[in-house]
Amino acid sequence: MIDAARDPVPQVATAGEYVVALRDVRRRSGLTYRDISRRASAAGHWLPPSTLATMLGRNTLPRERTVVALLAACGTSAADIERWVGLRRDIEARLSEPARWQEESTPPDTASSDADSPHRPSGDLRRVTRPARRRLRMGALALVGALTVGALLPRGEGMTTTSATACPLVLRQGMYGPCVQDLQERLVARGLRVPVDGWFGPDTTSRVIAFQAMAGLSVSGTVDRPFLDALSGDPVLPVPWSENRVSTHLRKTFAPDAAEAVRLARCVSGLDPLRVEVTADGSRRWGLFQFSDMELSRRGVDRRTALDPGWNIAAARDVWSRTGDFSHWRCLPSP
Structure with missing residues (x-):
């Protein structure tokens, strides 16, 4: 994955060019839409994959907060994010100039004078009309x-x-x-x-x-x-596990296939032990390996237990031991 933080801030002048540059950041980051969404969430931003796809699929200037969320998720430095935001504001200001110029340069209505128009109140109201x-x-x-x-x-x-x-x-x-x-x-x-x-x-x-x-x-x-x-x-609430602690425990538990265990957990939950996903049918999936309500019932555990990262990893290790691989989970990359 390319480190987006090392990429220079582009020199663009239009909203379309700005979006093209953002697409390039996303492409070179090597991250899927789902990866970006989860990284953004971990950084304190809200950027669903659908919002990201809409933003990058248009040629209009995106919202500032979605730009910040995307760049932060792709690893852009704080200083460069500030430059990206400044560039966006410059483009936004230029886009508003024609409308403002048209408003301020519109001549007053001289078709009828104050004295001639029976419908115009006395006094020159044109001086205060614009403000x-x-x-x-x-x-x-x-x-x-x-x-x-x-x-x-x-x-x-x-x-x-x-x-x-x-x-x-x-x-x-x-x-x-x-x-x-x-x-x-x-x-x-x-x-x-x-x-x-x-x-x-x-x-x-x-x-x-x-x-x-x-x-x-x-x-x-x-x-x-x-x-x-x-x-x-x-x-x-228990003391939350950091991403580093989760990764370390996964590598120790799944020593024969540690890299795949970390990749899968990152894909399904963003390495977030307290992650809960609500599916289309209203059921829920819990914790690092997103065990379903039905799976929790079969194992005889409650939802609080499912959110304990130690239990969740041990339960995943049990599944992995019985199947010999990670085929129990399906996590395809987003487009």
Whole structure:
């Protein structure tokens, strides 16, 4: 895999050229879309494979946060990421110049004078029209943003009054706003890495489910008052294993085929012991080797146990010993 951090920041002038340069970073990194998504998540960003594919499949200027997530996942240095972001802002500024020039150079309406028009109020309002329009636009955008956040929340549910921000009694996947961001910050404070972006996406759902399993709560993937009470209570989470500790334990346990064991665990879970994936049929897969609900039932273990990296690796070693290989798992690279 090529180290993207050594690649120079490109000299491009258009949004299309900027996206082409980002595609080149991804191509030379040697990472699949799924690899990038998991690396981005580990770095505290949210970048699903579908979002990445959409971003790299268009010729429009991508969002700043998705650019940062992609570059960070590909190993770009912080200094070069800053340069990439600066370049993006320069392109964005140039793209907005024609519209701004057109607005500021539009001559006033001289078809009728103040005195001649019976519909024009007295006084020269043209002197304040442009700044007034700008203030109105800013206010309208703020209002639309507030209404958009409100529209994403379930209707008819009661609101909490424990903070300055009124939050729904239940938070679930698909919501967006400061209430979700507060939840994410509290999860991070408990050692559950998740992007703090205000979006209740799959990564946040995964962390919520993991905490519910560890705390002995109903594993629903939604956040309610018992969940928040447990989140504020005594610690229930073990000290998380670092990626290096996970890799070391895998190599020791699977000594005859250590490299493949590490590769597989990285592919299915990103070497994240607390990873929980919700499948299309609503079932879940748990931990480093993503054992299914059915497999946990057959082995007679609960979900908390499944999230223990020691147990998860030992269970995978048992499967590997019986089959002689890793054919039990299927993890194909993303396009």
